[in-house]
Amino acid sequence: MPQTGGQYTSPSHRGGPTGDNFVDPRKSKKKKRRLIALLVSGIALLLVIALVAVGMVWVNTKNKKEHGPDVVARDFVSALSQGNYEEASKIAPIKPADGGTDELIKGDAAGKSEAKLSDVKLVSTVLNEEEDEARITISYKVGEEPAEMQLPAKKTGKEDFFWDKWELSGPQFDTFSVNAPGIEEATVNGIKVPLKDGKATLAALPGSYKVDVEGSKYYDGASDTATVGFAGAFGNEPAELGLAKSVNTGKVADEVKKQVEDAVNKCEKTKDPVTKNCPFAAKGKSKGRSAEKDIKKGSVKWDVKSKPSIEVSVSDQGEISFYSSKPGEVGYKADSKTKGAKWSGKGSFSVTGSGKLEGDKISITVDSF
Numbered sequence: 001m002p003q004t005g006g007q008y009t010s011p012s013h014r015g016g017p018t019g020d021n022f023v024d025p026r027k028s029k030k031k032k033r034r035l036i037a038l039l040v041s042g043i044a045l046l047l048v049i050a051l052v053a054v055g056m057v058w059v060n061t062k063n064k065k066e067h068g069p070d071v072v073a074r075d076f077v078s079a080l081s082q083g084n085y086e087e088a089s090k091i092a093p094i095k096p097a098d099g100g101t102d103e104l105i106k107g108d109a110a111g112k113s114e115a116k117l118s119d120v121k122l123v124s125t126v127l128n129e130e131e132d133e134a135r136i137t138i139s140y141k142v143g144e145e146p147a148e149m150q151l152p153a154k155k156t157g158k159e160d161f162f163w164d165k166w167e168l169s170g171p172q173f174d175t176f177s178v179n180a181p182g183i184e185e186a187t188v189n190g191i192k193v194p195l196k197d198g199k200a201t202l203a204a205l206p207g208s209y210k211v212d213v214e215g216s217k218y219y220d221g222a223s224d225t226a227t228v229g230f231a232g233a234f235g236n237e238p239a240e241l242g243l244a245k246s247v248n249t250g251k252v253a254d255e256v257k258k259q260v261e262d263a264v265n266k267c268e269k270t271k272d273p274v275t276k277n278c279p280f281a282a283k284g285k286s287k288g289r290s291a292e293k294d295i296k297k298g299s300v301k302w303d304v305k306s307k308p309s310i311e312v313s314v315s316d317q318g319e320i321s322f323y324s325s326k327p328g329e330v331g332y333k334a335d336s337k338t339k340g341a342k343w344s345g346k347g348s349f350s351v352t353g354s355g356k357l358e359g360d361k362i363s364i365t366v367d368s369f
Helices: 025-066 069-081 085-091 249-268
Strands: 117-128 131-144 145-159 161-168 175-179 184-187 191-194 197-205 207-213 222-228 239-242 301-306 309-314 319-326 328-335 342-349 352-358 361-366
Touching: 069 117, 069 145, 069 161, 069 352, 069 361, 175 222, 191 197, 222 239, 249 301, 249 309, 249 319, 249 352, 249 361, 319 361
Parallel strands: 175 239
Antiparallel strands: 117 131, 131 145, 145 161, 175 197, 184 191, 184 207, 207 222, 301 328, 309 319, 319 352, 328 342, 352 361
């Protein structure tokens, strides 16, 4: 039976969307996948950034702790503390200060030093990150003398892509000078060192150095000691030792007295009334005759009863003078030019004169009477 008042719905469109409200389910799924991909990419990027940031922090921290300038400085301090200058120079080259020769560095002079390098410490590290520079302060002692040195450090690049590379500039071995006029050689802690025009400037490891100048026949030696650290440790100017041999006046006086005695003995053997450079002579008058003119040459016989006491003085330049502090006694006999006549006499005599000390040689001149 036909029905009225109802609506017909096609079976093919039952319950389905119509017109503009239709959405394709496949497109919706694509959008969701894009969103998930973006989220995953964003999270991954954030993780990478976080890991990079953490890595940079870790690298920076490790650089400061294990690859900073103070690490290089500590290695340098450790080598110095052990007295291993060769190893220390590999870390921060140490060279002699300008003008210093290296005889003492090459030899064992430092090994014989009474004052030793000790108590080496890293005091501070001042970092200038903008300039990639640092200033290292190290303290130490030489014997009981405290000192400090400041060394610059510079970041020069990277090692293995990440780790900072720092180079430390080493100090200089200090110098001291020897000034010994007229001396060709000195001994420093047992090592022979040549002197040019009596001078030398010597570079040395930190320590004390005893400088000796040997004496000679008529000169006493001299010695002095210099204590050095690294350059500039004990003042801006290097130590200077002035050494000079001093005249041994006792030895000079003994030699002069001997030479005066020899001169007197030689004069005693002369046979003339007057002889040059002899301290006595046959002079005087008798019965109107002059002994000097009347005595027959070659006939005088001298007899020195006693020799004078001699005083000697000598200057640092080797100038010698001498004189009698007590006179000697002398007598003589001689033939006269007058037939049958004789001359005789006695009296005191004194000796004066001068001389020169040159190296190991002394020469004197006795003044004539």
